[in-house]
Amino acid sequence: LFNLFSPSEKPPKSLPPGPSTFPLIGNIIWLTKSFFEIEPTLRALSSKLGPMVTLHIGSRPSIFVFDRSLAHQALVQKGSIFSDRPKALPTAKIMNCNQCSISSGAYGPTWRILRRNLTSEILHPSRIKSYSHARKWVWEILFDSLMTKAKTGESVEVLSHFRHGMFGLLVLMCFGDRLSQEQIEGIEVVARRILLTFDRFNILNFWPSVTKVLLRHKWRELSQLRKDQEEMLIPLIRAREKAKQEMENNESDDHYVLAYVDTLLDLELPSEKRKLNEGEMVTLTSEFLNAGTDTTTTALQWIMANLVKYPDIQNKLWVEIQSVAGDKEEIKEDDLQDMPYLKAVILEGLRRHPPGHFVLPHQATEDTVLGGFKVPKNGTINFMVADMGWDPNVWEDPMAFKPERFLKAGDFNDELFDITGSREIKMTPFGAGRRICPGLGLALLHLEYFVANLIWKFEWKAIDGDSISLEEKQEFTVVMKTPLKAQICPRKKIN
Numbered sequence: 475l476f477n478l479f480s481p482s483e484k485p486p487k488s489l490p491p492g493p494s495t496f497p498l499i500g501n502i503i504w505l506t507k508s509f510f511e512i513e514p515t516l517r518a519l520s521s522k523l524g525p526m527v528t529l530h531i532g533s534r535p536s537i538f539v540f541d542r543s544l545a546h547q548a549l550v551q552k553g554s555i556f557s558d559r560p561k562a563l564p565t566a567k568i569m570n571c572n573q574c575s576i577s578s579g580a581y582g583p584t585w586r587i588l589r590r591n592l593t594s595e596i597l598h599p600s601r602i603k604s605y606s607h608a609r610k611w612v613w614e615i616l617f618d619s620l621m622t623k624a625k626t627g628e629s630v631e632v633l634s635h636f637r638h639g640m641f642g643l644l645v646l647m648c649f650g651d652r653l654s655q656e657q658i659e660g661i662e663v664v665a666r667r668i669l670l671t672f673d674r675f676n677i678l679n680f681w682p683s684v685t686k687v688l689l690r691h692k693w694r695e696l697s698q699l700r701k702d703q704e705e706m707l708i709p710l711i712r713a714r715e716k717a718k719q720e721m722e723n724n725e726s727d728d729h730y731v732l733a734y735v736d737t738l739l740d741l742e743l744p745s746e747k748r749k750l751n752e753g754e755m756v757t758l759t760s761e762f763l764n765a766g767t768d769t770t771t772t773a774l775q776w777i778m779a780n781l782v783k784y785p786d787i788q789n790k791l792w793v794e795i796q797s798v799a800g801d802k803e804e805i806k807e808d809d810l811q812d813m814p815y816l817k818a819v820i821l822e823g824l825r826r827h828p829p830g831h832f833v834l835p836h837q838a839t840e841d842t843v844l845g846g847f848k849v850p851k852n853g854t855i856n857f858m859v860a861d862m863g864w865d866p867n868v869w870e871d872p873m874a875f876k877p878e879r880f881l882k883a884g885d886f887n888d889e890l891f892d893i894t895g896s897r898e899i900k901m902t903p904f905g906a907g908r909r910i911c912p913g914l915g916l917a918l919l920h921l922e923y924f925v926a927n928l929i930w931k932f933e934w935k936a937i938d939g940d941s942i943s944l945e946e947k948q949e950f951t952v953v954m955k956t957p958l959k960a961q962i963c964p965r966k967k968i969n
Protein backbone atom coordinates (compact mmCIF):
# COMPACT_ATOMS: atom_id res chain seq x y z
CA LEU A 475 0.00 0.00 0.00
CA PHE A 476 2.72 2.47 0.99
CA ASN A 477 4.47 2.53 -2.35
CA LEU A 478 1.38 4.18 -3.85
CA PHE A 479 2.44 7.43 -2.20
CA SER A 480 5.51 9.53 -2.76
CA PRO A 481 7.99 9.40 0.19
CA SER A 482 6.93 12.81 1.51
CA GLU A 483 3.24 12.06 1.19
CA LYS A 484 1.75 10.27 4.19
CA PRO A 485 -1.03 7.87 3.35
CA PRO A 486 -4.24 9.53 4.48
CA LYS A 487 -6.45 7.52 6.77
CA SER A 488 -9.72 9.21 6.21
CA LEU A 489 -12.23 9.57 3.44
CA PRO A 490 -13.30 13.11 2.50
CA PRO A 491 -15.70 14.53 5.10
CA GLY A 492 -19.43 14.01 4.90
CA PRO A 493 -22.60 14.44 6.92
CA SER A 494 -23.02 12.31 10.03
CA THR A 495 -25.78 9.79 9.44
CA PHE A 496 -27.42 6.93 11.23
CA PRO A 497 -25.51 4.06 9.69
CA LEU A 498 -28.30 2.09 8.01
CA ILE A 499 -31.17 4.56 7.66
CA GLY A 500 -28.93 7.38 6.45
CA ASN A 501 -27.46 5.19 3.75
CA ILE A 502 -30.83 4.00 2.51
CA ILE A 503 -32.22 7.55 2.39
CA TRP A 504 -29.58 8.54 -0.18
CA LEU A 505 -30.38 5.44 -2.24
CA THR A 506 -33.94 6.64 -2.79
CA LYS A 507 -32.82 9.97 -4.30
CA SER A 508 -31.56 10.85 -7.75
CA PHE A 509 -28.28 12.76 -8.09
CA PHE A 510 -30.19 15.83 -9.22
CA GLU A 511 -32.21 15.76 -6.00
CA ILE A 512 -29.10 15.58 -3.82
CA GLU A 513 -27.20 18.21 -5.80
CA PRO A 514 -28.30 21.17 -3.59
CA THR A 515 -27.45 19.19 -0.44
CA LEU A 516 -24.04 18.33 -1.87
CA ARG A 517 -23.40 21.97 -2.71
CA ALA A 518 -24.31 23.07 0.83
CA LEU A 519 -22.05 20.36 2.28
CA SER A 520 -19.17 21.37 0.04
CA SER A 521 -19.39 25.02 1.06
CA LYS A 522 -18.97 23.87 4.70
CA LEU A 523 -16.66 20.87 4.30
CA GLY A 524 -14.50 21.65 1.28
CA PRO A 525 -14.04 20.50 -2.33
CA MET A 526 -14.52 16.77 -1.66
CA VAL A 527 -17.53 15.29 0.12
CA THR A 528 -18.42 11.69 0.97
CA LEU A 529 -21.91 10.27 1.19
CA HIS A 530 -22.51 6.69 2.22
CA ILE A 531 -24.94 5.57 -0.43
CA GLY A 532 -26.02 1.99 0.16
CA SER A 533 -23.08 -0.09 1.29
CA ARG A 534 -20.36 1.91 -0.49
CA PRO A 535 -18.87 5.35 0.07
CA SER A 536 -19.53 7.77 -2.79
CA ILE A 537 -17.11 10.64 -3.10
CA PHE A 538 -18.11 13.88 -4.87
CA VAL A 539 -15.43 16.17 -6.28
CA PHE A 540 -16.20 19.88 -6.84
CA ASP A 541 -12.75 21.18 -7.56
CA ARG A 542 -11.58 21.30 -11.19
CA SER A 543 -7.88 20.80 -10.46
CA LEU A 544 -8.64 17.76 -8.30
CA ALA A 545 -10.79 16.48 -11.17
CA HIS A 546 -7.84 17.00 -13.51
CA GLN A 547 -5.54 15.14 -11.13
CA ALA A 548 -7.90 12.19 -10.94
CA LEU A 549 -9.24 11.94 -14.49
CA VAL A 550 -6.14 12.95 -16.43
CA GLN A 551 -3.00 12.63 -14.28
CA LYS A 552 -4.10 9.49 -12.45
CA GLY A 553 -6.33 8.27 -15.25
CA SER A 554 -5.09 4.67 -14.99
CA ILE A 555 -6.48 4.45 -11.44
CA PHE A 556 -9.69 6.45 -11.78
CA SER A 557 -11.17 5.10 -15.04
CA ASP A 558 -13.12 2.08 -13.86
CA ARG A 559 -16.91 1.98 -13.49
CA PRO A 560 -18.78 0.78 -10.40
CA LYS A 561 -20.67 -2.52 -10.51
CA ALA A 562 -24.07 -1.94 -12.10
CA LEU A 563 -27.23 -2.45 -10.10
CA PRO A 564 -29.15 -5.66 -10.92
CA THR A 565 -31.84 -3.88 -12.99
CA ALA A 566 -29.24 -1.99 -15.03
CA LYS A 567 -27.42 -5.28 -15.70
CA ILE A 568 -30.49 -6.60 -17.51
CA MET A 569 -30.56 -3.64 -19.89
CA ASN A 570 -26.81 -3.29 -20.35
CA CYS A 571 -26.33 -7.05 -20.81
CA ASN A 572 -24.03 -7.48 -17.81
CA GLN A 573 -22.18 -4.23 -18.32
CA CYS A 574 -21.17 -4.94 -21.92
CA SER A 575 -21.84 -1.36 -23.05
CA ILE A 576 -18.91 1.05 -23.43
CA SER A 577 -20.24 3.45 -20.80
CA SER A 578 -20.84 0.79 -18.15
CA GLY A 579 -17.94 -1.57 -19.00
CA ALA A 580 -15.12 -2.22 -16.54
CA TYR A 581 -11.82 -0.54 -17.42
CA GLY A 582 -10.00 -3.34 -19.24
CA PRO A 583 -9.32 -4.99 -22.61
CA THR A 584 -12.95 -5.54 -23.70
CA TRP A 585 -13.93 -1.93 -22.95
CA ARG A 586 -10.81 -0.75 -24.79
CA ILE A 587 -11.65 -2.77 -27.94
CA LEU A 588 -15.28 -1.61 -27.95
CA ARG A 589 -14.36 2.02 -27.40
CA ARG A 590 -11.61 1.94 -30.02
CA ASN A 591 -14.00 0.37 -32.51
CA LEU A 592 -16.49 3.22 -31.99
CA THR A 593 -13.93 6.01 -32.11
CA SER A 594 -11.83 4.78 -35.01
CA GLU A 595 -14.53 3.24 -37.20
CA ILE A 596 -17.49 5.60 -36.70
CA LEU A 597 -16.53 8.75 -34.82
CA HIS A 598 -13.34 9.44 -36.73
CA PRO A 599 -13.63 12.87 -38.48
CA SER A 600 -13.39 11.40 -42.00
CA ARG A 601 -16.08 8.82 -41.26
CA ILE A 602 -18.28 11.49 -39.66
CA LYS A 603 -17.97 13.38 -42.93
CA SER A 604 -19.36 10.41 -44.84
CA TYR A 605 -22.68 10.84 -43.02
CA SER A 606 -23.19 14.43 -44.13
CA HIS A 607 -26.00 13.36 -46.50
CA ALA A 608 -27.87 11.97 -43.45
CA ARG A 609 -27.52 15.29 -41.62
CA LYS A 610 -28.81 17.14 -44.68
CA TRP A 611 -31.78 14.76 -44.96
CA VAL A 612 -32.63 15.21 -41.27
CA TRP A 613 -32.25 18.99 -41.54
CA GLU A 614 -34.67 19.06 -44.49
CA ILE A 615 -37.29 17.12 -42.51
CA LEU A 616 -36.83 19.41 -39.51
CA PHE A 617 -36.98 22.48 -41.74
CA ASP A 618 -40.23 21.32 -43.39
CA SER A 619 -41.95 20.73 -40.08
CA LEU A 620 -40.81 24.10 -38.70
CA MET A 621 -41.78 25.88 -41.92
CA THR A 622 -45.32 24.48 -41.69
CA LYS A 623 -45.61 25.98 -38.20
CA ALA A 624 -44.04 29.26 -39.28
CA LYS A 625 -46.52 29.63 -42.15
CA THR A 626 -49.55 29.13 -39.90
CA GLY A 627 -48.08 31.46 -37.26
CA GLU A 628 -48.37 28.70 -34.67
CA SER A 629 -45.81 28.70 -31.89
CA VAL A 630 -43.35 25.79 -31.87
CA GLU A 631 -42.54 23.48 -28.96
CA VAL A 632 -39.12 22.66 -30.23
CA LEU A 633 -38.08 19.77 -28.02
CA SER A 634 -39.87 16.93 -29.81
CA HIS A 635 -38.80 18.24 -33.25
CA PHE A 636 -35.16 18.43 -32.15
CA ARG A 637 -35.19 15.05 -30.44
CA HIS A 638 -36.79 13.31 -33.38
CA GLY A 639 -34.21 14.79 -35.75
CA MET A 640 -31.25 13.88 -33.55
CA PHE A 641 -32.50 10.35 -32.96
CA GLY A 642 -33.10 9.84 -36.70
CA LEU A 643 -29.57 10.91 -37.44
CA LEU A 644 -28.06 8.42 -35.02
CA VAL A 645 -30.34 5.63 -36.30
CA LEU A 646 -29.00 6.21 -39.82
CA MET A 647 -25.39 6.15 -38.59
CA CYS A 648 -26.13 3.03 -36.60
CA PHE A 649 -28.20 0.90 -38.99
CA GLY A 650 -27.50 2.43 -42.39
CA ASP A 651 -29.37 4.88 -44.54
CA ARG A 652 -31.99 2.57 -46.00
CA LEU A 653 -34.49 2.95 -43.18
CA SER A 654 -37.82 4.69 -43.61
CA GLN A 655 -39.25 7.41 -41.37
CA GLU A 656 -41.77 4.85 -40.00
CA GLN A 657 -38.99 2.45 -39.02
CA ILE A 658 -37.10 5.26 -37.28
CA GLU A 659 -40.25 6.25 -35.39
CA GLY A 660 -40.80 2.63 -34.30
CA ILE A 661 -37.28 2.42 -32.84
CA GLU A 662 -37.72 5.78 -31.14
CA VAL A 663 -40.99 4.74 -29.43
CA VAL A 664 -39.36 1.68 -27.82
CA ALA A 665 -36.18 3.56 -26.84
CA ARG A 666 -38.21 6.36 -25.25
CA ARG A 667 -40.41 3.97 -23.30
CA ILE A 668 -37.33 2.33 -21.79
CA LEU A 669 -35.72 5.65 -20.92
CA LEU A 670 -38.83 7.05 -19.26
CA THR A 671 -39.93 3.95 -17.35
CA PHE A 672 -36.60 2.51 -16.27
CA ASP A 673 -36.47 4.41 -12.94
CA ARG A 674 -39.68 2.71 -11.82
CA PHE A 675 -37.70 -0.50 -11.39
CA ASN A 676 -35.16 0.95 -8.92
CA ILE A 677 -37.03 -0.57 -6.01
CA LEU A 678 -36.07 -4.05 -7.26
CA ASN A 679 -32.43 -3.32 -6.40
CA PHE A 680 -33.00 -2.96 -2.67
CA TRP A 681 -32.93 -6.66 -1.88
CA PRO A 682 -33.02 -8.57 -5.15
CA SER A 683 -33.35 -12.06 -3.66
CA VAL A 684 -36.45 -10.88 -1.79
CA THR A 685 -37.92 -8.68 -4.53
CA LYS A 686 -37.51 -11.57 -7.01
CA VAL A 687 -40.19 -13.35 -4.97
CA LEU A 688 -42.33 -10.51 -3.67
CA LEU A 689 -42.18 -8.29 -6.77
CA ARG A 690 -41.84 -10.96 -9.44
CA HIS A 691 -44.41 -9.20 -11.65
CA LYS A 692 -42.22 -6.14 -11.71
CA TRP A 693 -39.15 -8.23 -12.59
CA ARG A 694 -41.17 -9.81 -15.40
CA GLU A 695 -42.15 -6.35 -16.62
CA LEU A 696 -38.48 -5.40 -16.74
CA SER A 697 -37.56 -8.55 -18.71
CA GLN A 698 -40.37 -7.71 -21.13
CA LEU A 699 -38.89 -4.24 -21.65
CA ARG A 700 -35.58 -5.80 -22.61
CA LYS A 701 -37.40 -8.28 -24.90
CA ASP A 702 -39.21 -5.40 -26.65
CA GLN A 703 -35.84 -3.77 -27.26
CA GLU A 704 -34.40 -7.00 -28.67
CA GLU A 705 -37.45 -7.61 -30.87
CA MET A 706 -37.08 -4.15 -32.33
CA LEU A 707 -33.31 -4.18 -32.90
CA ILE A 708 -32.39 -7.81 -33.74
CA PRO A 709 -34.29 -7.80 -37.09
CA LEU A 710 -32.41 -4.61 -38.04
CA ILE A 711 -29.08 -6.19 -37.09
CA ARG A 712 -29.88 -9.32 -39.14
CA ALA A 713 -31.08 -7.30 -42.14
CA ARG A 714 -27.84 -5.37 -42.13
CA GLU A 715 -25.82 -8.57 -41.86
CA LYS A 716 -27.61 -9.93 -44.94
CA ALA A 717 -27.11 -6.69 -46.89
CA LYS A 718 -23.45 -6.71 -45.96
CA GLN A 719 -22.99 -10.28 -47.20
CA GLU A 720 -24.72 -9.44 -50.47
CA MET A 721 -22.48 -6.46 -50.91
CA GLU A 722 -19.37 -8.53 -50.15
CA ASN A 723 -20.50 -11.14 -52.72
CA ASN A 724 -20.99 -8.29 -55.18
CA GLU A 725 -24.69 -9.10 -55.49
CA SER A 726 -25.51 -5.49 -54.79
CA ASP A 727 -23.65 -2.54 -56.22
CA ASP A 728 -25.57 0.11 -54.29
CA HIS A 729 -23.65 2.93 -52.68
CA TYR A 730 -22.82 1.47 -49.25
CA VAL A 731 -21.89 3.69 -46.29
CA LEU A 732 -20.49 1.85 -43.29
CA ALA A 733 -22.83 1.83 -40.28
CA TYR A 734 -22.00 1.23 -36.60
CA VAL A 735 -23.71 -2.15 -36.62
CA ASP A 736 -21.45 -3.34 -39.51
CA THR A 737 -18.40 -2.73 -37.35
CA LEU A 738 -19.98 -4.67 -34.48
CA LEU A 739 -20.77 -7.61 -36.77
CA ASP A 740 -17.09 -7.78 -37.76
CA LEU A 741 -15.60 -7.18 -34.33
CA GLU A 742 -13.50 -9.86 -32.58
CA LEU A 743 -12.83 -9.77 -28.85
CA PRO A 744 -9.27 -11.19 -28.79
CA SER A 745 -9.14 -11.45 -25.00
CA GLU A 746 -12.25 -13.65 -25.10
CA LYS A 747 -11.53 -15.22 -28.54
CA ARG A 748 -15.03 -14.67 -29.84
CA LYS A 749 -17.35 -12.32 -31.73
CA LEU A 750 -20.16 -10.32 -30.18
CA ASN A 751 -23.51 -12.02 -29.65
CA GLU A 752 -26.82 -10.44 -30.64
CA GLY A 753 -27.68 -9.41 -27.07
CA GLU A 754 -24.43 -7.46 -26.82
CA MET A 755 -25.06 -5.83 -30.18
CA VAL A 756 -28.53 -4.77 -29.00
CA THR A 757 -26.96 -3.15 -25.94
CA LEU A 758 -24.20 -1.42 -27.90
CA THR A 759 -26.47 -0.10 -30.65
CA SER A 760 -29.01 1.24 -28.16
CA GLU A 761 -26.19 2.84 -26.18
CA PHE A 762 -25.14 4.63 -29.37
CA LEU A 763 -28.68 5.89 -30.00
CA ASN A 764 -29.34 6.97 -26.41
CA ALA A 765 -25.95 8.45 -25.53
CA GLY A 766 -26.15 10.96 -28.35
CA THR A 767 -29.86 11.82 -28.49
CA ASP A 768 -31.01 13.37 -25.23
CA THR A 769 -27.64 14.91 -24.45
CA THR A 770 -27.41 16.74 -27.78
CA THR A 771 -31.14 17.57 -27.88
CA THR A 772 -30.98 19.05 -24.38
CA ALA A 773 -27.95 21.16 -25.28
CA LEU A 774 -29.65 22.34 -28.47
CA GLN A 775 -32.75 23.36 -26.57
CA TRP A 776 -30.80 25.33 -23.94
CA ILE A 777 -28.79 27.10 -26.62
CA MET A 778 -31.90 28.05 -28.60
CA ALA A 779 -33.62 29.20 -25.39
CA ASN A 780 -30.76 31.61 -24.70
CA LEU A 781 -30.84 32.87 -28.29
CA VAL A 782 -34.57 33.61 -27.84
CA LYS A 783 -33.99 35.20 -24.45
CA TYR A 784 -31.17 37.40 -25.74
CA PRO A 785 -32.14 38.68 -29.24
CA ASP A 786 -28.96 40.75 -29.52
CA ILE A 787 -26.86 37.57 -29.27
CA GLN A 788 -29.10 35.90 -31.85
CA ASN A 789 -28.70 38.88 -34.15
CA LYS A 790 -24.93 38.93 -33.77
CA LEU A 791 -24.86 35.24 -34.67
CA TRP A 792 -27.08 35.81 -37.70
CA VAL A 793 -24.80 38.59 -38.92
CA GLU A 794 -21.82 36.23 -38.68
CA ILE A 795 -23.68 33.47 -40.54
CA GLN A 796 -24.71 35.91 -43.24
CA SER A 797 -21.13 37.08 -43.72
CA VAL A 798 -20.13 33.49 -44.48
CA ALA A 799 -23.23 32.20 -46.26
CA GLY A 800 -24.10 35.19 -48.44
CA ASP A 801 -27.20 34.20 -50.35
CA LYS A 802 -26.90 30.43 -49.83
CA GLU A 803 -30.13 28.56 -49.12
CA GLU A 804 -28.52 26.34 -46.54
CA ILE A 805 -25.43 26.30 -44.34
CA LYS A 806 -23.04 23.55 -45.37
CA GLU A 807 -20.75 21.79 -42.93
CA ASP A 808 -17.66 23.30 -44.51
CA ASP A 809 -19.03 26.78 -43.79
CA LEU A 810 -19.03 26.14 -40.04
CA GLN A 811 -15.29 26.46 -39.59
CA ASP A 812 -15.50 30.14 -40.52
CA MET A 813 -17.96 30.93 -37.74
CA PRO A 814 -16.09 31.65 -34.47
CA TYR A 815 -19.07 33.32 -32.81
CA LEU A 816 -21.20 30.22 -33.50
CA LYS A 817 -18.57 28.07 -31.76
CA ALA A 818 -18.53 30.49 -28.83
CA VAL A 819 -22.35 30.32 -28.53
CA ILE A 820 -22.25 26.50 -28.48
CA LEU A 821 -19.48 26.39 -25.87
CA GLU A 822 -21.24 28.94 -23.69
CA GLY A 823 -24.41 26.84 -23.89
CA LEU A 824 -22.51 23.73 -22.79
CA ARG A 825 -20.77 25.62 -19.98
CA ARG A 826 -23.83 27.33 -18.59
CA HIS A 827 -26.23 24.40 -19.15
CA PRO A 828 -24.28 21.13 -19.31
CA PRO A 829 -26.78 18.37 -20.19
CA GLY A 830 -25.38 16.21 -17.36
CA HIS A 831 -24.46 17.84 -14.05
CA PHE A 832 -22.20 14.87 -13.18
CA VAL A 833 -19.99 12.70 -15.37
CA LEU A 834 -20.92 9.03 -15.16
CA PRO A 835 -19.72 7.52 -11.85
CA HIS A 836 -16.09 6.41 -11.84
CA GLN A 837 -14.43 3.85 -9.59
CA ALA A 838 -10.87 3.61 -8.31
CA THR A 839 -9.04 0.38 -9.14
CA GLU A 840 -6.77 0.61 -6.09
CA ASP A 841 -6.46 2.50 -2.80
CA THR A 842 -5.19 5.94 -3.64
CA VAL A 843 -5.09 9.53 -2.48
CA LEU A 844 -6.73 12.66 -3.84
CA GLY A 845 -6.75 16.13 -2.28
CA GLY A 846 -5.12 14.70 0.86
CA PHE A 847 -7.93 12.18 1.40
CA LYS A 848 -8.17 8.49 0.96
CA VAL A 849 -10.07 7.13 -2.02
CA PRO A 850 -10.53 3.43 -1.39
CA LYS A 851 -10.27 0.68 -3.98
CA ASN A 852 -13.74 0.16 -5.49
CA GLY A 853 -14.96 3.45 -3.97
CA THR A 854 -17.27 5.39 -6.28
CA ILE A 855 -16.16 8.86 -7.29
CA ASN A 856 -18.32 11.49 -8.99
CA PHE A 857 -17.31 14.77 -10.61
CA MET A 858 -19.52 17.85 -10.43
CA VAL A 859 -19.63 19.03 -14.04
CA ALA A 860 -21.99 21.98 -13.59
CA ASP A 861 -20.10 23.46 -10.62
CA MET A 862 -16.78 23.32 -12.45
CA GLY A 863 -18.19 25.28 -15.38
CA TRP A 864 -19.60 27.87 -12.96
CA ASP A 865 -16.40 28.39 -10.96
CA PRO A 866 -16.13 32.18 -10.36
CA ASN A 867 -12.33 31.85 -10.13
CA VAL A 868 -12.28 30.96 -13.83
CA TRP A 869 -15.42 32.50 -15.26
CA GLU A 870 -16.35 36.10 -14.62
CA ASP A 871 -20.07 36.48 -13.83
CA PRO A 872 -20.44 32.71 -14.33
CA MET A 873 -24.24 32.47 -14.40
CA ALA A 874 -24.55 34.97 -17.26
CA PHE A 875 -24.78 33.81 -20.89
CA LYS A 876 -21.87 35.56 -22.59
CA PRO A 877 -20.43 33.81 -25.67
CA GLU A 878 -17.89 36.65 -25.99
CA ARG A 879 -15.90 35.13 -23.14
CA PHE A 880 -14.64 32.50 -25.61
CA LEU A 881 -13.47 35.08 -28.13
CA LYS A 882 -10.22 36.89 -28.05
CA ALA A 883 -10.01 40.04 -30.13
CA GLY A 884 -12.92 38.80 -32.20
CA ASP A 885 -11.47 35.40 -32.95
CA PHE A 886 -12.24 32.02 -31.48
CA ASN A 887 -9.75 31.49 -28.73
CA ASP A 888 -8.77 27.97 -29.79
CA GLU A 889 -5.26 28.22 -28.46
CA LEU A 890 -6.26 29.05 -24.92
CA PHE A 891 -9.35 26.94 -24.65
CA ASP A 892 -9.32 23.17 -24.52
CA ILE A 893 -12.69 21.50 -24.00
CA THR A 894 -11.09 18.08 -23.55
CA GLY A 895 -9.44 19.34 -20.35
CA SER A 896 -6.20 17.52 -21.12
CA ARG A 897 -4.00 20.41 -19.91
CA GLU A 898 -6.40 21.98 -17.42
CA ILE A 899 -10.10 21.58 -16.66
CA LYS A 900 -12.09 24.82 -16.87
CA MET A 901 -15.40 23.24 -17.84
CA THR A 902 -16.07 19.60 -18.48
CA PRO A 903 -19.43 18.90 -20.16
CA PHE A 904 -17.97 15.81 -21.86
CA GLY A 905 -15.79 14.63 -18.98
CA ALA A 906 -12.01 14.33 -19.34
CA GLY A 907 -9.32 11.67 -19.55
CA ARG A 908 -9.69 8.06 -20.64
CA ARG A 909 -13.46 7.98 -20.23
CA ILE A 910 -14.08 11.32 -21.96
CA CYS A 911 -17.18 11.25 -24.15
CA PRO A 912 -16.08 9.70 -27.46
CA GLY A 913 -19.01 11.49 -29.17
CA LEU A 914 -17.64 14.98 -28.38
CA GLY A 915 -16.69 15.85 -31.98
CA LEU A 916 -19.95 14.52 -33.41
CA ALA A 917 -22.01 16.34 -30.77
CA LEU A 918 -20.26 19.66 -31.47
CA LEU A 919 -20.78 19.21 -35.20
CA HIS A 920 -24.49 18.43 -34.73
CA LEU A 921 -24.94 21.47 -32.48
CA GLU A 922 -23.09 23.82 -34.83
CA TYR A 923 -24.82 22.52 -37.95
CA PHE A 924 -28.35 22.68 -36.56
CA VAL A 925 -28.00 25.96 -34.65
CA ALA A 926 -26.49 27.63 -37.75
CA ASN A 927 -29.31 26.45 -40.01
CA LEU A 928 -32.06 27.15 -37.48
CA ILE A 929 -30.86 30.74 -37.10
CA TRP A 930 -30.14 31.17 -40.82
CA LYS A 931 -33.64 30.15 -41.87
CA PHE A 932 -35.78 31.56 -39.04
CA GLU A 933 -35.92 34.41 -36.61
CA TRP A 934 -36.72 33.03 -33.16
CA LYS A 935 -38.80 35.14 -30.79
CA ALA A 936 -40.40 34.74 -27.40
CA ILE A 937 -44.17 34.41 -27.53
CA ASP A 938 -45.78 37.75 -26.62
CA GLY A 939 -45.77 38.23 -22.89
CA ASP A 940 -43.72 35.10 -22.20
CA SER A 941 -40.37 35.32 -20.54
CA ILE A 942 -37.97 32.43 -21.07
CA SER A 943 -37.46 30.64 -17.78
CA LEU A 944 -34.10 28.96 -17.26
CA GLU A 945 -35.37 26.75 -14.42
CA GLU A 946 -34.10 23.18 -14.61
CA LYS A 947 -35.48 19.72 -13.97
CA GLN A 948 -34.00 16.26 -14.26
CA GLU A 949 -35.18 13.85 -16.88
CA PHE A 950 -32.51 11.62 -18.36
CA THR A 951 -30.49 14.85 -18.61
CA VAL A 952 -31.01 18.25 -16.93
CA VAL A 953 -33.69 19.81 -19.11
CA MET A 954 -35.72 23.03 -19.15
CA LYS A 955 -38.49 22.85 -16.56
CA THR A 956 -40.69 24.85 -18.93
CA PRO A 957 -39.78 23.54 -22.39
CA LEU A 958 -38.94 26.20 -24.93
CA LYS A 959 -41.89 27.47 -26.95
CA ALA A 960 -41.12 30.10 -29.54
CA GLN A 961 -42.59 32.04 -32.41
CA ILE A 962 -40.58 31.56 -35.58
CA CYS A 963 -40.57 33.71 -38.73
CA PRO A 964 -38.82 32.73 -41.96
CA ARG A 965 -35.81 34.98 -42.55
CA LYS A 966 -36.17 35.07 -46.30
CA LYS A 967 -38.93 34.32 -48.75
CA ILE A 968 -38.73 30.60 -49.60
CA ASN A 969 -40.18 29.51 -52.95
Ligand code: HEM
Binds near residue numbers: 765909912914
Ligand atom coordinates in the same frame (compact mmCIF):
# COMPACT_ATOMS: atom_id res chain seq x y z
C1 HEM B 1 -23.91 17.29 -26.13
C2 HEM B 1 -23.82 15.98 -26.26
C3 HEM B 1 -23.11 15.05 -25.30
C4 HEM B 1 -22.70 15.27 -24.00
C5 HEM B 1 -22.85 16.53 -23.15
C6 HEM B 1 -22.08 14.04 -23.54
C7 HEM B 1 -21.51 13.87 -22.29
C8 HEM B 1 -20.92 12.69 -21.85
C9 HEM B 1 -20.35 12.52 -20.53
C10 HEM B 1 -20.30 13.58 -19.43
C11 HEM B 1 -19.86 11.25 -20.47
C12 HEM B 1 -19.21 10.58 -19.25
C13 HEM B 1 -17.74 10.83 -19.17
C14 HEM B 1 -17.13 10.17 -17.95
O1 HEM B 1 -17.72 9.28 -17.37
O2 HEM B 1 -16.06 10.61 -17.51
C15 HEM B 1 -20.14 10.61 -21.74
C16 HEM B 1 -19.80 9.31 -22.04
C17 HEM B 1 -20.12 8.71 -23.25
N1 HEM B 1 -20.72 9.30 -24.34
FE1 HEM B 1 -21.32 11.23 -24.51
N2 HEM B 1 -22.12 13.12 -24.55
C18 HEM B 1 -22.73 13.69 -25.65
C19 HEM B 1 -22.94 13.11 -26.89
C20 HEM B 1 -22.56 11.83 -27.24
C21 HEM B 1 -22.68 11.27 -28.56
C22 HEM B 1 -23.19 12.01 -29.81
C23 HEM B 1 -22.25 9.96 -28.47
C24 HEM B 1 -22.15 8.90 -29.54
C25 HEM B 1 -22.87 8.82 -30.59
C26 HEM B 1 -21.84 9.73 -27.10
C27 HEM B 1 -21.35 8.54 -26.61
C28 HEM B 1 -20.83 8.35 -25.33
C29 HEM B 1 -20.29 7.07 -24.85
C30 HEM B 1 -20.23 5.76 -25.63
C31 HEM B 1 -19.82 7.31 -23.54
C32 HEM B 1 -19.13 6.33 -22.61
C33 HEM B 1 -17.61 6.50 -22.68
C34 HEM B 1 -16.84 5.53 -21.77
O3 HEM B 1 -17.34 5.16 -20.71
O4 HEM B 1 -15.72 5.15 -22.15
N3 HEM B 1 -22.04 10.89 -26.39
N4 HEM B 1 -20.77 11.53 -22.57
